[in-house]
Amino acid sequence: MATPTPEEQAGEAFAAAAAEAVQTSVMAFRLVMAIADAVRRQQQKKAGKEEELPPAEKASTEASEEVKKFLPPDISAALMDGADWPQLAQQLMALRNAGVDLEAMLPRVGEITATVRDAVTANAERVAREGTDTWAKMLRETMPAGPVREAILSSPAWPDMAATMAKLDERGVDVRAILASAHEEGVGVDQAVAKVLAAAEVPTTSRDAMLSYGPLTTGLDIPKDLDLSDRERALRQLAITPQENQKYTRMVREAMPGMEREADLLVASKQWPLIATRMERMERDGKPVAEHLARLSKDTSWQEGPKTQMGGRLVQAANDALRKGIGGPATESRVKVNTTAARSQSPSVGPTKATVSKGAAPTQPAVAPHREAGPVAKGGKIR
Structure with a gap:
């Protein structure tokens, strides 16, 4: 040949x-x-x-x-x-x-x-x-x-x-x-x-998607028909693989040593897929997820309050811990904020210092000395 x-x-x-x-x-x-x-x-x-x-x-x-x-x-x-x-x-x-x-x-x-x-x-x-x-x-x-x-x-x-x-x-x-x-x-x-099939061409926004709008989903890719009642489907909708879900579950448990029950409570919460999605996004952006999660064991203000609501507080605390930058001044979790005190300090709802009538008993809770109101000028007007 x-x-x-x-x-x-x-x-x-x-x-x-x-x-x-x-x-x-x-x-x-x-x-x-x-x-x-x-x-x-x-x-x-x-x-x-x-x-x-x-x-x-x-x-x-x-x-x-x-x-x-x-x-x-x-x-x-x-x-x-x-x-x-x-x-x-x-x-x-x-x-x-x-x-x-x-x-x-x-x-x-x-x-x-x-x-x-x-x-x-x-x-x-x-x-x-x-x-x-x-x-x-x-x-x-x-x-x-x-x-x-x-x-x-x-x-x-x-x-x-x-x-x-x-x-x-x-x-x-x-x-x-x-x-x-x-x-x-x-x-x-x-x-x-x-x-x-005579169905809507554009899916309507689900109740879970609407309720999740805000800090929990800021910066995340969330489908309009998000279904948090079905854990498996929710993770699939958010493109979190079973292997990733296991890894993020393990990371939470490692970040909360001695608090296994509380860690499991967070993972079992309805909003866990959203927390896992934020962890995935942070990993993709090269952020130290474990360092952020460590705050859950350092600031345990989420433990305060009714035990029946602890799961919700943990979700909020975990989301806060993941969203706050590393290396800045330490601040309390938003879970512990006193809304009454915060409202009294807000420039959008009134003066920054409360006026107390002479001789009247104070009606607000005691505050730290550096936050006490100074003397009010007689006849002064608030604008």
Whole structure:
């Protein structure tokens, strides 16, 4: 057998690289379809109207026409030659049956796959295999909180999606860009399916989301339909993985030595997912979470008050401890603030010093000498 010429070897190498690029673009198509199908299922499940996939044979015939029409020829051919084509075809037809306009969606997905194909051709392969936690973090950083991100993390196909992301990343593909594009498609799928199900296209703000607005959620990415009554779902909505939740639980317990019961009370509170989310955000920003949490054992003012309300005080104290900067002057937790005294000192509600009538018994609690009111000039007016 004759030895291949340099030109033939170069041609074979180019063909192999091109085939790899096409197969990688097919993986990207599968990923986008898996995300879109997860959103469809989630929306229908919420409405109690989840539908089964259409028959594979009929779906394959109908989907092949759509794919050939809107995807590049090399990618559409590779898709239909794949062993999983019947399943992909079923997903496509299920999306169409659920109200998604494939003539609008497929051209955009085609652009994604073509971009991936070209990226693989232009980039050398690199090895960086990671676990699902890495990709969950990427989801959190790339996709805003909402139905698309929740659908991905709750889908049975999530481990396969994460594995696909790892393979795409190994081949030089910008996975963040794909996720950003897939998120837009997922939002479209969510709205289209919701419309068919006669549900609101834009989710209304849940009671938990409204009640959490303020110090507990300042600077955090919170979905409008936050459901704190379902711990597992709330953590999923906030993109906190089970491993991260275990780590943050352990950090709280380590920060409160000898107070295991109180630490467990904090973790068991309804608002714990929000505390865990702030801890994750601080870690991402490079802040010393453990140092902040240590304040819970140094300032125990949260222990004062009815025991039945201790969980709420702990949540507030933990949030205060995490939000206050390190190294500044020590201040008491907001949990211990005397609202009456604070109101009397506020310039928005009256003078900074209270006027006491001569001979009248004081009605305010005793205060430290440096906060006592000075003598009031006779006949003076307060403005």
